[in-house]
Amino acid sequence: xxxxxxxxxxxxxxxxxxxxxxxxxxxxxxxxxxxxxxxxxxxxxxxxxxxxxxxxxxxxxxxxxxxxxxxxxxxxxxxxxxxxxxxxxxxxxxxxxxxxxxxxxxxxxxxxxxxxxxxxxxxxxxxxxxxxxxxxxxxxxxxxxxxxxxxxxxxxxxxxxxxxxxxxxxxxxxxxxxxxxxxxxxxxxxxxxxxxxxxxxxxxxxxxxxxxxxxxxxxxxxxxxxxxxxxxxxxxxxxxxxxxxxxxxxxxxxxxxxxxxxxxxxxxxxxxxxxxxxxxxxxxxxxxxxxxxxxxxxxxxxxxxxxxxxxxxxxxxxxxxxxxxxxxxxxxxxxxxxxxxxxxxxxxxxxxxxxxxxxxxxxxxxxxxxxxxxxxxxxxxxxxxxxxxxxxxxxxxxxxxxxxxxxxxxxxxxxxxxxxxxxxxxxxxxxxxxxxxxxxxxxxxxxxxxxxxxxxxxxxxxxxx
Ligand code: FAD
Ligand code: NAI
Numbered sequence: 201x202x203x204x205x206x207x208x209x210x211x212x213x214x215x216x217x218x219x220x221x222x223x224x225x226x227x228x229x230x231x232x233x234x235x236x237x238x239x240x241x242x243x244x245x246x247x248x249x250x251x252x253x254x255x256x257x258x259x260x261x262x263x264x265x266x267x268x269x270x271x272x273x274x275x276x277x278x279x280x281x282x283x284x285x286x287x288x289x290x291x292x293x294x295x296x297x298x299x300x301x302x303x304x305x306x307x308x309x310x311x312x313x314x315x316x317x318x319x320x321x322x323x324x325x326x327x328x329x330x331x332x333x334x335x336x337x338x339x340x341x342x343x344x345x346x347x348x349x350x351x352x353x354x355x356x357x358x359x360x361x362x363x364x365x366x367x368x369x370x371x372x373x374x375x376x377x378x379x380x381x382x383x384x385x386x387x388x389x390x391x392x393x394x395x396x397x398x399x400x401x402x403x404x405x406x407x408x409x410x411x412x413x414x415x416x417x418x419x420x421x422x423x424x425x426x427x428x429x430x431x432x433x434x435x436x437x438x439x440x441x442x443x444x445x446x447x448x449x450x451x452x453x454x455x456x457x458x459x460x461x462x463x464x465x466x467x468x469x470x471x472x473x474x475x476x477x478x479x480x481x482x483x484x485x486x487x488x489x490x491x492x493x494x495x496x497x498x499x500x501x502x503x504x505x506x507x508x509x510x511x512x513x514x515x516x517x518x519x520x521x522x523x524x525x526x527x528x529x530x531x532x533x534x535x536x537x538x539x540x541x542x543x544x545x546x547x548x549x550x551x552x553x554x555x556x557x558x559x560x561x562x563x564x565x566x567x568x569x570x571x572x573x574x575x576x577x578x579x580x581x582x583x584x585x586x587x588x589x590x591x592x593x594x595x596x597x598x599x600x601x602x603x604x605x606x607x608x609x610x611x612x613x614x615x616x617x618x619x620x621x622x623x624x625x626x627x628x629x630x631x632x633x634x635x636x637x638x639x640x641x642x643x644x645x646x647x648x649x650x651x652x653x654x655x656x657x658x659x660x661x662x663x664x665x
Contacts, residue, residue, distance in 0.1 A: 201308070202335040203337070204228065205218070205228045205340065206314075206340075208231050208480070209344055212511070212527070213511025213524065216523075216528060222307050229307065230302065231312060231314040247291055250551055253387060253390065269590070278395055312325050340500075360466075379401075380401075381405075384468075385403075386552055399429050400432065401431050409550070420552075423594075423613075424552075434453055446464070449464055474492055477492065495514075496508070519546065522541070555614070558610070559625055571601065573608060574605075576655055577596065579595040579650075583664075585645040586614070588645065589615060596610070597612070598657070598658055599611075604633070607627055
């Protein structure tokens with residue numbers, strides 16, 4: 201078999217690269233070791249977690265918001281089995297959708313574990329042990345990432361789980377202990393908290409969500425605490441012991457000091473993810489890596505001609521849309537076009553309630569870079585639509601360059617923040633100013649008016665506050 205391009209891994213990076221390459225006329229194949237396509241994101245990540253976040257949020261709304269809206273349905277009863285059916289149906293529809301798209305674009309799909317014996321060759325080892333070698337002009341490594349282990353703690357995916365196990369629990373834990381106050385811990389913690397678990401989060405640093413704008417993270421922590429989360433910041437888990445009387449977790453201050461113990465039914469380890477390069481044969485093929493990630497240049501090229509890499513396995517945020525955009529760009533580059541990704545305008549969303557959405561620089565980053573900036577802020581308590589839906593927690597913060605007014609960052613905590621950030625993403629992509637945003641007509645009554653008012657507040661001319 202001989203191809204223009206073989207893509208290893210069919211996550212959001214890989215399948216998108218393959219489809220774009222096929223659109224551009226390249227003879228393309230993909231190799232995937234999972235039974236289904238779609239990678240971490242569609243099988244065990246973005247999609248199942250959002251299915252459960254949505255379902256558990258509806259449960260929470262029925263429990264706590266419906267009465268205030270004048271809807272009396274009695275106390276909602278949880279049918280966890282059906283909720284998991286909803287999750288699986290969502291996953292199945294998405295992964296089958298990718299299989300359909302690959303077929304529609306005439307992409308050959310091989311199931312098995314790929315390795316690279318040399319540039320121009322991809323070996324595929326099927327589950328039954330048989331192997332075949334694909335000849336190809338180009339290779340894209342899109343093998344993604346896996347959960348990072350916590351030294352000294354054994355994951356069994358039943359009691360001590362990663363996100364994968366935590367999205368498959370057969371019953372609601374009484375006590376869920378989460379190690380790591382990052383995106384996974386707070387999203388999946390929210391799912392089980394809404395369904396009745398007491399959630400305790402142990403975080404190594406003295407804050408939640410490192411890298412997120414400080415003010416947003418602080419407000420988010422307060423809101424989560426109101427929802428019942430308990431945080432142990434500046435702390436690390438040193439031991440997890442599972443016995444007949446349940447699980448005991450030993451926690452120490454990060455800086456050293458006296459240990460304490462916490463009890464839990466389930467322990468979720470969510471301390472980051474690490475790139476998947478094991479067994480790919482990178483060393484043999486001479487492909488350079490840096491701290492586990494495949495090293496690439498600005499055109500996704502590794503040091504070996506004809507071998508490219510994208511997505512979680514390379515530098516940058518581990519996000520599905522970042523991987524997808526890199527997939528498009530690498531295919532265009534291989535086809536001789538000018539593919540490009542703007543890393544200054546990649547939004548990040550946390551799909552909790554309220555949602556947290558960020559793009560561009562945080563205040564702390566601007567200060568550290570010595571860039572003079574102006575701030576405009578607007579709270580959802582002053583937005584008519586937020587009041588109508590009874591979700592007034594949070595605010596929008598716009599950061600603009602003090603000299604040029606160009607928007608450098610936007611941080612939102614509030615209802616539908618993930619959708620609201622999209623207009624700021626487009627604005628930033630076009631190098632827009634806070635004035636541009638403030639003078640754009642926004643429909644009334646919408647949550648997006650809070651974004652416009654935050655932009656107006658940069659020059660202290662907001663109307664509704
Ligand atoms: P992956 O999706 O990891 O795909 C890589 C594929 O390569 C896998 O299918 C793997 O089986 C295959 N593979 C690996 N090695 C080989 C080999 N040797 N041979 C053949 N195949 C191989 N991101 C968001 O943007 N939004 C979210 O809401 C979001 N939620 C998440 C929730 C959870 C619980 C998790 C864990 C992650 C979430 N992410 C989210 C992150 C997102 O899943 C990743 O950024 C994204 O999947 C990366 O895409 P990728 O194509 O680089 O790799
Ligand atoms: P993360 O990097 O977001 O957070 C990990 C947290 O664990 C950090 O706060 C870190 O300080 C802490 N930590 C590290 N070692 C620790 C230790 N020993 N003890 C206690 N705390 C420790 O990683 P997470 O949540 O595992 O997510 C992995 C990746 O998946 C992220 O990079 C994220 O981009 C992606 N993801 C994206 C989602 C989204 O876009 N909505 C949802 C879920 C995951």
